[in-house]
Amino acid sequence: MNESFKKKILCIGAGYVGGPTMAMIAHKCPQYKVTVVDINPDRINEWNSENLPIYEPGLYEIVKSSRGKNLFFHTDVKKGIQESDIIFVSVNTPTKTFGVGAGMAADLQYWEKTARQILECSQSPKIIVEKSTLPVKTALAMERILSSADSGIHFEVLSNPEFLAEGTAVKDLENPDRVLIGSSLTESGLKARDELVEIYENWVPRKQIITSNIWSSELSKLVANAFLAQRISSINAISDLCEKTDADVSEVANAIGMDSRIGDRFLKASVGFGGSCFKKDILNLVYLCRNYGLTEVADYWESVVRINEYQKKRFVLNMLKAMFNTLADKKICLLGFAFKADTGDTRETPALYIANKLLEENAKLVISDPKALKNAKKDLKEAKGDISYVEDPYQAAKGCHAIAILTEWALYTELDYRKIYDSMEKPAFLFDGRNIVSHQEIYEIGFNVYPIGKPALKHF
Numbered sequence: 001m002n003e004s005f006k007k008k009i010l011c012i013g014a015g016y017v018g019g020p021t022m023a024m025i026a027h028k029c030p031q032y033k034v035t036v037v038d039i040n041p042d043r044i045n046e047w048n049s050e051n052l053p054i055y056e057p058g059l060y061e062i063v064k065s066s067r068g069k070n071l072f073f074h075t076d077v078k079k080g081i082q083e084s085d086i087i088f089v090s091v092n093t094p095t096k097t098f099g100v101g102a103g104m105a106a107d108l109q110y111w112e113k114t115a116r117q118i119l120e121c122s123q124s125p126k127i128i129v130e131k132s133t134l135p136v137k138t139a140l141a142m143e144r145i146l147s148s149a150d151s152g153i154h155f156e157v158l159s160n161p162e163f164l165a166e167g168t169a170v171k172d173l174e175n176p177d178r179v180l181i182g183s184s185l186t187e188s189g190l191k192a193r194d195e196l197v198e199i200y201e202n203w204v205p206r207k208q209i210i211t212s213n214i215w216s217s218e219l220s221k222l223v224a225n226a227f228l229a230q231r232i233s234s235i236n237a238i239s240d241l242c243e244k245t246d247a248d249v250s251e252v253a254n255a256i257g258m259d260s261r262i263g264d265r266f267l268k269a270s271v272g273f274g275g276s277c278f279k280k281d282i283l284n285l286v287y288l289c290r291n292y293g294l295t296e297v298a299d300y301w302e303s304v305v306r307i308n309e310y311q312k313k314r315f316v317l318n319m320l321k322a323m324f325n326t327l328a329d330k331k332i333c334l335l336g337f338a339f340k341a342d343t344g345d346t347r348e349t350p351a352l353y354i355a356n357k358l359l360e361e362n363a364k365l366v367i368s369d370p371k372a373l374k375n376a377k378k379d380l381k382e383a384k385g386d387i388s389y390v391e392d393p394y395q396a397a398k399g400c401h402a403i404a405i406l407t408e409w410a411l412y413t414e415l416d417y418r419k420i421y422d423s424m425e426k427p428a429f430l431f432d433g434r435n436i437v438s439h440q441e442i443y444e445i446g447f448n449v450y451p452i453g454k455p456a457l458k459h460f
Contacts, residue, residue, distance in 0.1 A: 005033035005070065009199075010084035012077060012114050014038035014047055016054055016169075016276065016345065017131055017162045018090030023063045024173040026071035028203040035072045037080040047073040055344040055371045058170035081121040086195070088160075089114055090131040095280050104287040115145040118155070125154045127192045130218070131162060156192035158183050159214045161221035166275060167342030179209045182217020189214075222285045226301055229278040231266040233307035239269035239453025240314060249453025250435060269453040271406055271433030272311040272350040274339030279305055279348050312350045315404075315452075316357040319431055322450055322458075323402060327361040331425070333400040335393055336407025336434075337369040337376040344371035350433070351406040352379050359385035368396035370411060394420060402429035408436050421445050427459065 009025065011018045014036045026034040038044050046053035048067070052060055063071065074080070081087065091110040096102050111132060118128065128142065146155040159182035164172045179200045183193035193211055200209055212220070235253055242249040249269040257264030273279075282305050289298035320327055339349035346352065349372075355365055364386040367376050373389045380387055390396040393412070397403055397420045405412055413436050421428055430447045432439065439449045443457035450456045 006031040007085045007195075007199075008033045008083055009035070009086045009088070010080045011036045011088040011090055011131070012038075012080070012118075013090035013092070013132070014040070014043050014053070014073060015090065015092065016166065017164065018088065019047060019052070019054065020056060020059055020062075020164070020169045020173060021090070021131065021162065022088070023059065023066065023071060024170070025199060026066035026069075027062045029199060030066075030070055032199070033070050033072075034066070035074070035080050035084070037074060037077045039075060039077065041075050044073050044075050055342075056167070056169045057342055062170060077117060078121045081118055081126075082123055084126065085124075086127045086129065086199075087118060088129045088131045089118075093132045093280075095283060101287055104283040104290075112141075112145065115142050119146050119148070119151070122151070122153050122155070126156075127195060128155055128157045129196060130157065130159045154188065156183075156188055157214070158189075158192055158196055159217035160196060161217060163221070163224060166345050167340055174203070176204060176208065179204055180212065180217050180220055181209065182212045182214040184214055222281045222288075225277050225281040226285050226304065228266050229273055229282055229308070230301075230304045232268075232270070232273045232278075233304045233311075235267045235269045236272065236311045236452075237307050239311075242269075242453040243455070246455050247453075248455075252453075269435060270311075270350075270408075271315045271354070271452065272308045274347065274349040274351075275345065276347040279308070312353045313357075315350075315431070315433055316354055316361075318450060319358070319402065319404065319429075320361065322431075322448065322456070323429060327358060327363040329362065329364065330401040331364045331366065331399055332358055333366045333368060333393075333397045333403045335368055335396070335403055335405045335412050336372075336409055337367055337379075338372035338407050338409075341408045341410065342371075344369075344375055346372050346375040346379055349379075349406075351376075354404065354406065354433075355380060355387075356383060359383055359387070366390055366396045366400060368393050369407065370409060372407075394423070398423040399425060400428075401425045402431065404431040404433055405436060406433045408434040413437055417442050417447070418445050421447060 009032050011022045018036055022034050022036045025032065043053050052063060089111065091114050093111055095104065142157045161180055181193055181196050183189040197209055238252060239249040242252060253267040256262050257267050282301055286298045286302045323330060334351060334355060337349060337351045338344055338346055358365060366388050368390050369376060370391065373391060377389060393415055428447050430442055431450045433452060435451050439451050439457055443449045448458045
């Protein structure tokens with residue numbers, strides 16, 4: 001093994017952000033030793049195996065190219081801290097479920113334990129890089145913890161938020177729109193910032209590496225996600241109006257998306273957004289605004305989340321109403337459980353809300369997804385009712401009264417719906433929560449079709 005590495009980089013946290021980010025740095029920077037540590041041995045074992053703990057197109061190839069050369073995964077956090085020059089902190093910061101700020105504020109207990117562990121184990125100066133999504137001013141708390149002991153060791157804290165979209169994480173890391181690095185504007189802060197810039201410059205053009213003060217960097221991450229989620233909630237709110245007025249939300253989105261001031265991204269009406277970031281980050285922003293007494297601003301951003309909850313609720317009510325106001329003992333096939341295509345991630349997936357509501361109506365569920373069944377089983381382990389998990393969509397739909405498409409997997413656009421229709425109970429219903437199939441064709445096969453934001457196509 002090459003021990004003459006230019007620098008030793010450590011990432012604490014081997015999740016959706018830490019693992020892929022470090023794999024890309026190792027792949028692009030063979031001169032750096034990159035180590036990822038996590039206290040979960042099963043997760044580390046998976047990173048060292050042929051079956052990575054997360055699915056992202058292209059990720060396995062990137063990991064394999066560097067693993068064992070300059071990319072290492074292990075559970076010895078203390079050793080990792082001692083040996084490293086630069087430490088990325090990528091631990092989980094979920095929404096608090098208890099105490100002050102429950103349901104909105106970020107739960108910083110894992111992050112604080114990590115900061116204290118860095119302080120305890122360090123024997124030399126370190127650059128600490130915040131990679132987790134954190135509330136504004138967290139870097140200040142990190143600095144206070146790290147300077148609380150009179151150790152004579154200097155720590156410099158930087159903010160380097162991730163802007164990855166699941167399903168395209170490898171592409172986003174390889175060709176990012178921008179890399180944002182926030183630092184304190186002191187001489188040592190700027191020096192640390194330049195060291196991080198130097199790492200990214202191995203493959204990212206310098207003009208795409210933005211530097212800012214540390215607070216702007218922390219806030220930019222929350223605001224970016226809030227703006228993206230706001231666009232989805234906006235088109236989803238309009239989808240409800242489209243259904244009432246016989247307009248077509250796809251045509252509306254196309255017309256407004258061609259306005260160069262608006263653009264066409266994130267204007268796909270759907271059953272609702274999910275994922276680990278949007279809801280969590282907006283509620284974090286709401287909590288921050290309330291904390292500073294900005295009630296109207298907080299209410300505005302909170303409404304983005306409320307519209308998303310409403311969209312999921314509306315989808316289930318539409319199913320109930322369409323299927324003669326009873327779902328009891330009816331078998332419903334959910335095509336897709338991941339919150340979006342090309343990932344197995346089910347955090348905040350609309351499918352979980354819909355599954356639970358359908359179970360409350362005593363429906364029988366058959367859940368199908370090419371990558372997320374393992375997570376779906378975990379998410380629904382406490383749920384009461386008749387649930388089965390079938391990867392093959394044809395088998396899953398057999399004998400069902402209805403299909404609900406909840407994830408925009410390309411696979412679902414290519415299915416033989418005539419074959420599926422023939423195997424189902426009649427009248428057969430299809431609820432397209434992603435507007436990805438040809439509604440007219442499916443209607444002509446015999447289905448009663450209920451899209452989002454478009455008139456339903458019914459045979460009765």
